[in-house]
Amino acid sequence: MKLSLVVPCYNEAENVAAFQEATIAAFDGCGYDYEIVFIDDGSQDATLHNLRKIHAAQKCPVKVVSFSRNFGKEAGIYAGLTHSSGEYISFIDADLQQRPEIVRDMVKILDEQPEYDIVAAYQDRRGEGKILSFFKKSFYKLINRLSNITLKSDASDFRTIRRSVADSIIDLTEYHRFSKGIFAWVGYNTCFIPYTACERLAGKTKWNFRSLMNYAIEGIIGYSTKPLRMATFFGFLTAVASLAYMIFVVCQKIFIGIEIEGYATIIVLTLLLGAIQLFCIGIIGEYVGRTFEQTKDRPIFIAKEVLDYEK
Ligand code: UDP
Ligand code: MG
Numbered sequence: 001m002k003l004s005l006v007v008p009c010y011n012e013a014e015n016v017a018a019f020q021e022a023t024i025a026a027f028d029g030c031g032y033d034y035e036i037v038f039i040d041d042g043s044q045d046a047t048l049h050n051l052r053k054i055h056a057a058q059k060c061p062v063k064v065v066s067f068s069r070n071f072g073k074e075a076g077i078y079a080g081l082t083h084s085s086g087e088y089i090s091f092i093d094a095d096l097q098q099r100p101e102i103v104r105d106m107v108k109i110l111d112e113q114p115e116y117d118i119v120a121a122y123q124d125r126r127g128e129g130k131i132l133s134f135f136k137k138s139f140y141k142l143i144n145r146l147s148n149i150t151l152k153s154d155a156s157d158f159r160t161i162r163r164s165v166a167d168s169i170i171d172l173t174e175y176h177r178f179s180k181g182i183f184a185w186v187g188y189n190t191c192f193i194p195y196t197a198c199e200r201l202a203g204k205t206k207w208n209f210r211s212l213m214n215y216a217i218e219g220i221i222g223y224s225t226k227p228l229r230m231a232t233f234f235g236f237l238t239a240v241a242s243l244a245y246m247i248f249v250v251c252q253k254i255f256i257g258i259e260i261e262g263y264a265t266i267i268v269l270t271l272l273l274g275a276i277q278l279f280c281i282g283i284i285g286e287y288v289g290r291t292f293e294q295t296k297d298r299p300i301f302i303a304k305e306v307l308d309y310e311k
Pocket of ligand 1 (some may be wrong): 074
């Protein structure tokens with residue numbers, strides 16, 4: 001098998017059939033064999049029903065892995081890796097925002113340029129709001145400064161990798177998966193190509209501001225321990241400031257005398273210190289929580305059904 005297209009699907013009932021059609025059209029006459037590995041990520045709509053129909057028809061080799069519940073796109077990507085047999089593996093969304101024709105170009109690059117192991121598409125420009133794009137830019141700046149990996153801003157999960165890269169990623173069994181970080185962490189030579197995201201065919205995006213924030217925190221905590229260092233630094237800074245203030249208050253007491261005053265100072269300092277402490281405990285908690293989750297050593301996904309095709 002030359003190419004596996006891994007397609008994570010969560011509530012994409014209206015899109016999966018169109019996706020297959022578009023893929024078949026794109027790879028018509030390409031001269032190599034390919035398979036589509038659909039991952040049904042615990043969809044609540046008719047996605048699985050439609051995938052079963054697509055699987056039964058086998059217009060092209062189709063495999064369906066169905067999760068027991070929604071495990072998230074990252075788990076879908078991992079499941080796709082473990083269930084695909086291609087020499088090259090592509091990750092592509094089901095909503096046709098990412099065109100299968102581009103995968104053909106990616107395959108061509110890997111064929112012709114052996115120095116590259118990954119071809120990753122980055123978005124030329126997203127038609128998204130100024131506020132969101134400001135936060136995205138800030139996130140990439142922050143994570144690149146904090147962590148040991150360098151993420152390219154606008155790079156998406158839309159990419160094609162060689163089997164060797166896939167094997168390296170399968171070895172990373174962390175429970176909290178941040179694909180962009182994982183791709184950067186495994187290394188290999190990446191060729192970036194621009195692409196323009198099309199409009200979603202049907203349904204709506206699963207991302208909102210809150211989930212993007214959580215995703216950003218996931219990326220930062222997962223790839224850097226610098227926030228912990230920051231907590232230490234905060235503690236040190238507060239200690240130095242407190243010491244200076246203590247000297248000031250003692251001198252005031254000795255040389256001027258203190259009348260009962262300072263309500264504002266006390267309340268402000270109490271609140272401020274409380275806030276700093278909670279903030280630092282929160283940071284530590286993020287790491288402890290992840291350690292806890294990881295030590296449980298639970299599987300990244302549970303497949304309740306796998307529909308394979310005859311080879
Ligand atoms: N997806 C998934 N599990 C989820 C959320 C999303 O498998 O919990 C899939 C979704 O079906 C789609 C891809 O991930 O194929 C990208 O999701 P979406 O289109 O919502 O993201 P966007 O394109 O807006 O960034
Ligand atoms: Mg999309």
